[in-house]
Amino acid sequence: MHILHKCGGLPKVIRAAAGTRGEETFWRFLREDNFVSRLKDEPRLKDLFVWLLSYFHSCPDVLKPCIFYLPIFPLNHIIRRRRLVRRWIAEGYSRDSKESTAEKNGEMSFSKLVNLSMIQAPRTITETSAEHNCCKRMPLCQANGFFREYIVSQSMEDNLVFALEGHCDKNLQRTGRHLAIERSWDRDQNVYKSIDFARLRSLTVFGRWGSFFVSDKMRLLRCWIWRTCLQV
Structure with missing residues (x-):
């Protein structure tokens, strides 16, 4: 289950894991801390690492502080949506603008991170409920395990x-x-x-x-x- 969380439920990551399962290369990495930082040294997983870099680099700059704030919460930790948005506001990562309030901008950032799969519904919620919450409010959430591992490896530098x-x-x-x-x-x-x-x-x-x-x-x-x- 711990390894499943680290895959983050992402089809591309799961396919990469399945493709290397015979040699247990990827599975070995998943068991380690900060495993994403080592993907670039593994030739068979180079495509996955390149995709990961491209995915993050394509994220809007305004979202990146909110993204890199997520490692404050432990792996699989359930987060209250309202509390997360309020934290972003308190830290200055979500601010008032001419068009909207800091809270509305924070809610918009939250929705965008859900669409990017950076934030997910807790895995204890059934698929039907999770899908419903994504469309509505999703009061509880957690950081995607795979993306979180990448963020942790980068936050050391940032x-x-x-x-x-x-x-x-x-x-x-x-x-x-x-x-x-x-x-x-x-x-x-x-x-x-x-x-x-x-x-x-x-x-x-x-x-x-x-x-x-x-x-x-x-x-x-x-x-x-x-x-x-x-x-x-």
Whole structure:
């Protein structure tokens, strides 16, 4: 099931997986973290990697901040539509325009990401209900697993989102605008204190809260964003 989520339900990805199943090349990649970044080194999957790059490059620039914000949420995490749109507004990724409000623009961005398959109905919803919700409001959603893997591999370079999960190296050289602390992270204070928070603007915590999560080095952190993020 974990591998199925990573395929994101995309026919092109599933066909690529089926075509390499005998050698287990693609299946091996799917089991690894940040596997998309390694696709370019595998000749048999080169076409899939080229398609993936082209797909992202063809996305409108106005949508890209909303897209690269998605890795804040763990793989398969169910997201409330309204909360996601409000986050985009709070971060300045969806703004008022002459023609429309920030909220309406955010809703429009959400619909476009659904049409691009970047955002999907949760897989716990039946196909009939999911199809109905896509046409209506889709109150709950989740990031497409395959596209999320690509975004994660790129966000390391773009310094937009970075996440703490599992066991991290103390010498982790990571910085960005948004920090996500996942349930799986071991809450190592030494690792946390070694992170550069100079550009951090929002903090999202999944699971157990630690008092040391708030640091004096977080000078750009929007406290009101931080408070809402605690209730993801």
